[in-house]
Amino acid sequence: MTAAALQALVDQRARLVAQAGHLVDRARAASRDMNAEERQNFERMHDEAANLKAQIDAASASRGRAGQAGSAAAIASAEFARRAGLGDERLSSIRATEDYSRAFGDYVQSGRVSADLQADQSDKGGYMVPTEYANEIAKSLDNTFWFRQLANVLPRTTADSLQLPRRTARMRRFAWGAELTTPTKDTQLAFGQMTLTPGWMCGEIDVSNTLFTSGVVDVEEFVQAEITYAASETEEMAFMTGDGIRKPLGVFTPHADGVPASRDKVGTISTDDLYEAKFSLREPYLRSDRLAWLASRPFVRDVAKLKDSNNNPLWVVSVRAGEPDKLLGVPLTMSEYAPAGSGTDGAWASGDYAACIGDFKNYDVLDGLDMSVQRLNELEARRNMVVFIVRRKVAGCARHGEAFARLKIA
Template sequence: MSTRLKDLREKRGRIVTDMRGLLDAAGGESRDLTAEEQERYDALFADQERLGEQISREERQQALDRRMAEEAVRSEQAPVHPAPESREDRANPTPDGAYRAAFARFLRGGTGALAGEELRALQAGADVDGGYLVPPQQFVTELIKAVDDQVVMRGLARTFQVPQAASLGAPSLDADPADADWTTELATGGEDTAMKVGKRELRPHPLAKRIKVSQQLLRQALIGPEALVMGRLAYKFAVTQEKAFLTGSGAGRPLGVFTASDNGISTSRDVATGNTATEIRFDGLIEAKFALKGQYWPRARWIFHRDAVKQITKLKDGEGQYIWRQSVREGEPDTLLGLPMTLSEWAPNTFTTGLYVGLLGDFQHYWIVDALSMQVQRLNELYAETNQVGFIGRLETDGAPVLEEAFVRVTLA
């Protein structure tokens, strides 16, 4: 762990200790927090939340620094004149330095900035008539990784690629056979009528975003147009996918874990017992944890909005111990009832009767399916009056919970 990360974690730990001191003082006197104490507690909570975000950013930056250093080493070792392309190479363009340089020139100046050979290379396997160019393979890999870093669900779920198919289908056991029969040596038992086999199908849906960049910035940006476009598109696609994977309707977009559906997680997996109409309670979290089979616990984790965590930080078990514990080691998340916890800004945070306020599950049973590679289109003339260039990013993705018993939703009574 770096010195900066260590200092941030220690500072956050001291703030959490101060928060618990306020709660313990009020609890020892059998009273609620005073208005002044509540204001102080809220300020401390905001401080530790801010530090938690700084810790996450620092960890992501260190991971990015390591990847960039590895990439620099690979670039130095790459041959100046790559081997002749095969048909497979043209379907999946090479990530060599010359290809990346040509793609960067395309972002700066469009097709006019390219020589004939470079243009033909960039157009390999792309929709030439539509003006699309396929980014170099390394560019696409970096973009997907940036999405992983910014989107909680992509880092937890199981992902599939379907470059040659319109959808991904998987057989499902919708109902088990009935229990075996006690019988005699020569008998075969009764015929089973309970077992049902079905299919889960995920069909990637189109997702697109358009951004505008000034011509001057493209010429002068120190980070280069490739990194600039990559960063902004990564953020825009990340936010949209995160919302859909959590609360999407499943109609023309992914089906979210917080959406009640017979095609995903039905209301039979909602647990409200122990909670009130406006608050999450310790008993409610206990009920939710034990509504999930123990076999799922090793990979299970909670997802809450930070407003929900603010309530949870005040909860104690029967022995007076706080059930929420902040992480103290690099790469480890905060825990709740012994299971890791993840925050998302797009998890539900309306505390009203019957609404969802959290979820516990094994997210390897949430499947994400991506189709083909991302495409980037440059719009040279559309924004010429404002001296800007447009870029359109497109991809196709779908997602859904495929096994509902692997999840349980925390619901208010």
């Protein structure tokens, strides 16, 4: 998509949001709520605007991938990787070779196994994907869904788990005194340990034998695209609401090891309570370049009706491609996988989580290096299908719960 076409979508979305805002203003000027027809039109316009936003984001990501070497969030220092014991040089060197990449592509296309693949057989069945293939999938994961773009993505590892230090208490303040005053020894500073243990996710892809013989579809690219989308969707939901049991611990899940219940701000989707949630974060987190709101489409639709004391909207829609919408001056990310209302017709109910604001570089994502693809020729032969079984590992958890706050409906 050209830059001009992309900007045209941005402008079209801005016009829809403005038209929806006029409906709210008209009802407010008449000191009444919107009538049924106005509500229906308001919701329709915001749904159309949300769909346009999805198109804009997808097109922007596609343009950004051109020439992109990888997500900046995924780049970690070699020293960190060395100290943490990340990676396995033998496996990495095998999978990085051109011979292995060719052999893996041949395996996906034809099921033929060469000696190059046998050198790196997975103990879970199937064969490990080559380094370049895994990197392409990881890069696509970064660009397909939102959470990885916000989070701190660590280098992939073959280790069963990774221990990271986590400060649990700060050092006491210094005391004023004379030059020779004896300092008081600090007894408050304390560190704990956070363990990230990647859990397995698996999926099955059925591919028609006709595709292999048609010559129209690159089956390797097709399988990669399907892996990317299915894995992205699965982990995006877990990064939001996962319970941490063999899967990531989500930011909307109250848990002592992640974002605790003490970070909940109970209220409504109102100007005062949104300010309360934002300013419950300490100043260093408010200055972070990774500070963001994360919420569902219904939440965005509701905050679009809110204005401050100067009659300015709290939610400011982006007018340029690549720029985020903002809520109270903070970038707002809308996700279809963030919690929505649990009441009748999607209404907000007591106890629902409406939004999360935080410094997302304090949420760690760890991918296991052991990603395998197994091809089964006979399982669905009656349906003229070849089955691919894919397994990969991922973990995720908030390192510092104080870096986040959630708005919980009273």
